[in-house]
Amino acid sequence: MSTHCFACKESNVLTDEHVIPQALGGRLKAKLYCKICNENFGKDIDAEIANQFGNIATILKIKRERGKLQPFEVEDIDKKINLVFDGEGFTRKDPIVEIEIEPDSKTLKSANITARSKKELEKRIKDIQRRYQVQRDIKTFQEVHPGPTDTKYEITIDNTLIRRAVAKIAYSLFCIKVPKEVVFESAFDEVREYFKDGSGPDLACANFIHTRFMSDYIRPLHKIHIALNRQRKVVVGYVSLFGIYRFTVLLSGKHASQLEWADLDYTFDPVRRKEVFGNERFRAPNIAKEDILHPKQSKVFVQQELNRGQKLIESYVDNYEFLGTELSRPTS
Ligand SMILES: [Zn+2]
Structure with missing residues (x-):
């Protein structure tokens, strides 16, 4: 059905619009805007609001209609490192690569790599193997961030x-x-x-x-x-x-x-x-x-x-835990 877009007023086929962006858990939908307008909104204004306020949806573990919760960056105040919280757990934001080379400048003496994912780690190891002679096997293990006790983030x-x-x-x-x-x-x-x-x-x-x-x-x-x-x-x-x-x-x-x-x-x-x-x-x-x-x-x-x-967000998360629902506090 073709009708007039409520944004550009052109006669066009209208697509579903979330009144409150679904990245924030919005569910109310209506056919309001044409595809062109909708796509433009998605690229700039909807993306910005998801970026800035999506972290609250992540903290509250809000079930989205589609798409994943927005991961966001926090600073571990104790350790002064940046972590990424995705609603489930914390991972390090930046990889760490420290390598030591033997005096012949061809042989690797030691390497300490902390990557954010297995895939990234494998890529870093391959890079090193390509550039240097590696004497021993490379061992990998998964680093677990228990979740910092105190974090901060900016919005x-x-x-x-x-x-x-x-x-x-x-x-x-x-x-x-x-x-x-x-x-x-x-x-x-x-x-x-x-x-x-x-x-x-x-x-x-x-x-x-x-x-x-x-x-x-x-x-x-x-x-x-x-x-x-x-x-x-x-x-x-x-x-x-x-x-x-x-x-x-x-x-x-x-x-x-x-x-x-x-x-x-x-x-x-x-x-x-x-x-x-x-x-x-x-x-x-x-x-x-x-x-x-x-x-x-x-x-x-x-x-x-x-x-x-x-405080409202924090106490709401606590109350939810108390009521025994699935929602859990990200820092515990
Ligand atoms: Zn339009």
């Missing part, structure tokens, strides 16, 4: 690609919930152009101060909330990923609506893989247009909120 919480990805998340839910003729109004052209091509000023922003209603600080919920302020002609999208990373999106600053709609909401528990209902108590604050894109929030405040989010 980016706000950049242009993330902002565009988040704008698409809010807009995609809007497309599902609101009649097509409303979505295709010119009042929403700017946001379409923005997440599609990155043109125009930024229309989304990391916002921790006006989005506290988006998290219950107990569960790592994904949540999208869309609110209309009819007097101000403003349509605001609120997006919360894992209850931690939170954003506001200006979907439109000039939507003249005849009707008052109920706030549109979608809440999803990516660990239990279930939609969460009955969140009436979540009420969006009435925020000024300039606060949507320029929230007044101090760095200290943002850090506090991020720490709270980190």
Whole structure:
């Protein structure tokens, strides 16, 4: 069936789109965008959001529809080495190769290689055998990283690609919930152009101060909330990923609506893989247009909120263990 793509507006066959990327455990799908748009999103904005926030999905061992959990790099604070965590175990990020050569410069005296995989190790050994005379057999063994007690990793919480990805998340839910003729109004052209091509000023922003209603600080919920302020002609999208990373999106600053709609909401528990209902108590604050894109929030405040989010993830993993489910803590 051919119809109009909600991004480029061209008449085309539409493909399935995950409203929240499936790399983050998103399950809600709809035919919204054409193949060309979908592929472009996959390459840049969806890839960026998977890169930056996919590690939380890995920590929570979220079952994806397809594809593997995103491995990510952590630093073992004790040993000062970089490890990669893939949801199952830790492996060394960089190989170590230390070789000692006899004075004849042809014979290998000793070699100490730590590789990240058997395949890599075999390749390194072959390289050495090709270049040097090797006197003895080479013995290999598997190094096991028990999992560091203390790790750290860095993520980016706000950049242009993330902002565009988040704008698409809010807009995609809007497309599902609101009649097509409303979505295709010119009042929403700017946001379409923005997440599609990155043109125009930024229309989304990391916002921790006006989005506290988006998290219950107990569960790592994904949540999208869309609110209309009819007097101000403003349509605001609120997006919360894992209850931690939170954003506001200006979907439109000039939507003249005849009707008052109920706030549109979608809440999803990516660990239990279930939609969460009955969140009436979540009420969006009435925020000024300039606060949507320029929230007044101090760095200290943002850090506090991020720490709270980190604790949420950790305690959720603990509780899950306590309940005797499959989910286990990566560091134990
Ligand atoms: Zn398209």
